[in-house]
Amino acid sequence: MFLKNTWYVAAWSHEINNEALLGRTIIGTPVVFWRDAKGEVAAFPDRCPHRGAPLSKGRVEGSTLRCMYHGMTFNGQGACTYVPGGQERIPAAANLHRFPVVERNNWAWIWMGEADKADPSLIPDTYWLDSPEWRYKPDYMHYGVNYLLIADNLLDFSHLAFVHEKTLGGSAGYADVRPEIERLDNGLRVSRWYMDSPPAPFVKNLVGWTDNVDRWNMYDFVVPGVFLMDSGSAPVGTGAREGDRSQAVQFRSAQAITPETENSTHYFFSQAHNFSIDDPSVTETLHAGLLAGFKEDWDMIHAQAASLALDPDFKMMPLNVDNALGNFRALMKKLVSSEQALSRAA
Amino acid sequence: MFLKNTWYVAAWSHEINNEALLGRTIIGTPVVFWRDAKGEVAAFPDRCPHRGAPLSKGRVEGSTLRCMYHGMTFNGQGACTYVPGGQERIPAAANLHRFPVVERNNWAWIWMGEADKADPSLIPDTYWLDSPEWRYKPDYMHYGVNYLLIADNLLDFSHLAFVHEKTLGGSAGYADVRPEIERLDNGLRVSRWYMDSPPAPFVKNLVGWTDNVDRWNMYDFVVPGVFLMDSGSAPVGTGAREGDRSQAVQFRSAQAITPETENSTHYFFSQAHNFSIDDPSVTETLHAGLLAGFKEDWDMIHAQAASLALDPDFKMMPLNVDNALGNFRALMKKLVSSEQALSRAA
């Protein structure tokens, strides 16, 4: 069961183009994405109402999308404009729903629920994804697991010391630093300072620091699965914690997990830097390090999911480190339940 | 649910030989095909009654078929002639059912229902599959979809303009030509003339014509899934429609879809030509064009099936072009229902 009345990241902007139509399943519903005559993203159910062929195997002809099985066409609003066989009357059932989509800072956000509730002001701010002061490389991974297992991972950084020992994590003691956790209306804010400690392997690799640093990770993890992080490292005692970031290396991470089905998930991710922005090799190196770490997560989370699948009765054992993830799971459960109760009442 | 009392195409003749036994599942029942001492096709359940090993992993020894697990042998009528262990008494349950099979014009037809109803005169005529005046290359494809989706495809040629735009179809307007449709006792007759129009891409390729042609497709599609087509093209105004085929290029297509399981289908196909019959390159070129088109169908129909599988509640939306396929689906439904009612009554 998924939350419907919320904004999901559906794609990076560059993924939506009319040369190769994007068909992507969002919370169980196949959706086709294309660009209408104005270049705006149009999103329809990815199933021709005639015989059920996927519209993502169709093609854009000017301002219409054509199903390439029997040739029906639809305009940018989803209205059917042609049926084959010389038939004049177009059935009302031939028209398609156009999902609300907002394209902002290189992400296309989709609203799978009731269109009149789709308020763009609810979309979290990700300004650095489209700012001249930041650089990053957008990327995507497909997971064959339920999205909550990935949310768990992002909400408990104690795993950095073990899963990412040689990539993103590094110091064994990192697992014992208790983060500050603050509840937000739509998620959680997790803050972690790790003072006077060895730099993370990827930071060593990136800027060559070997001396200890003051290191921070501060992120919001918000419904339905958006992770936005301010992180960085600074030479010890240069006042980063107090607000002076002049000697720090800083990062902004934008990650989104969007359920595909109950057992698969889209994972959009990036990590931006605001130093050496004219040196593409820094962007590449930072991304390569991130990717190496995220493959470690992918391996571990798939192994975990396979293990859990063998025993549906297994109950996870809460530890203190599970505080944030437990809160997020409870919040999602509450939101889905109340949405479904409303839906049943209507 | 499948119709049982009907003739299904089980194989091309050359597929049945005793060097490599053919095991093929027909409407859910695994069948082993071999040739008895007279060279006639014998077809048994492909499961040894002893421990259930497939007989298609066995071997023919003279006039008997031996199971190569524990060695039981069966004669051409299905009677068990040996059990291992020095056991003299052969249990009655060791004997196998021999399915009625008729081999005709390079197709082996099997009757999966009650043997006493297996009337060979019910088999459709496919004389050109074994005639000195025609040439073709027999071929086979496996589909991972229910057979009705393939029947739908063959019964609505409006898809030629889109799926086969660059192979079998060609002209966009083709989708708007309304065919004549005639009900037969056991299926449908679909006739389409497309006068003074560009030749199909494969015809251009085959005979080099670039001027417009008068083009026809006339086919019977009969229970349980046999497609027999008279088609061709002639220079405009040379009287093909009135019966003068002297300047035409003519084709006879024989295709059969035989359900393997609810979600998979055997597809036997061929397209014969009666010109340049001594030039094997014409046969090859014609076949290559056909195959290219049929791979396009395969892609689209599998994409359609995958889409349909995601939403069991999806209802197809009937258009005028669905007239023939709707009729065929209704006919199959009626035949299966009445057969099952009879079976329950008995």
Next chain:
Amino acid sequence: MFLKNTWYVAAWSHEINNEALLGRTIIGTPVVFWRDAKGEVAAFPDRCPHRGAPLSKGRVEGSTLRCMYHGMTFNGQGACTYVPGGQERIPAAANLHRFPVVERNNWAWIWMGEADKADPSLIPDTYWLDSPEWRYKPDYMHYGVNYLLIADNLLDFSHLAFVHEKTLGGSAGYADVRPEIERLDNGLRVSRWYMDSPPAPFVKNLVGWTDNVDRWNMYDFVVPGVFLMDSGSAPVGTGAREGDRSQAVQFRSAQAITPETENSTHYFFSQAHNFSIDDPSVTETLHAGLLAGFKEDWDMIHAQAASLALDPDFKMMPLNVDNALGNFRALMKKLVSSEQALSRAA
């Protein structure tokens, strides 16, 4: 449904080492195997009690096993010794069950049932797996079938004449030799003498004999699926049957089938020889012949299982050759039923 209070072969000794942790599912339960500080085999459920990650993706650090997701550690007895997050109190639920394991003659035996019933004296004797007088090569195969189909195979040697015609079997008449079958408390003893007959292909290959031999197979097949065979061949009339093995080539086979799940099985096997023990090429040749034969079984049994899966209503037809396997299936059924009745009563 599996028998729980019995010893299962879990691994060859060399498979359990701390460089690459062994995760293996035994009768449906994933188990991780490692060696504690004393080098003894420790076996725990292969699922971290915290979030369910497999411990076999962890690592051994001195005398503890660490989960590499969030870092929990366990000592050799299964007691949890660390949880992340700076948490002092370790929940009782964090401790793991240590399954009884006995390592003997290169096999590690595991007891999946009640630990207080785990009596090592119940383990069958396999002395030749660790004797200076015998040589063999240990091996393992994975089957994607229920273990009883493999038990059936091992309990009816009539298949040697067909499945293994050119490898382990040879003579067609072999299928008609009736073995002596004796019931044991925990299984069956099957004895077969085949006097004055051609040597098996693998024996021909191994020692070059072409004249007839007196040949024997005498094996115990005991619960839950352990096959221990004394076999050999001797020149005709040299008194092998009466006890004089001085001119014989002798073999000892140790095979064990351990259910992984209802539809998959671990198969551990070996065949030892007591001649030419200083010639590794004899060991290799013998093993290669065995492996060739066991691949034939693998092919046939998987084909059989696939055939059976298509028709759950199929009933096997008992022949005299099925005497031993029928007895073993009945014994297993009785043992499982009574164990489960006891478990329900408790």
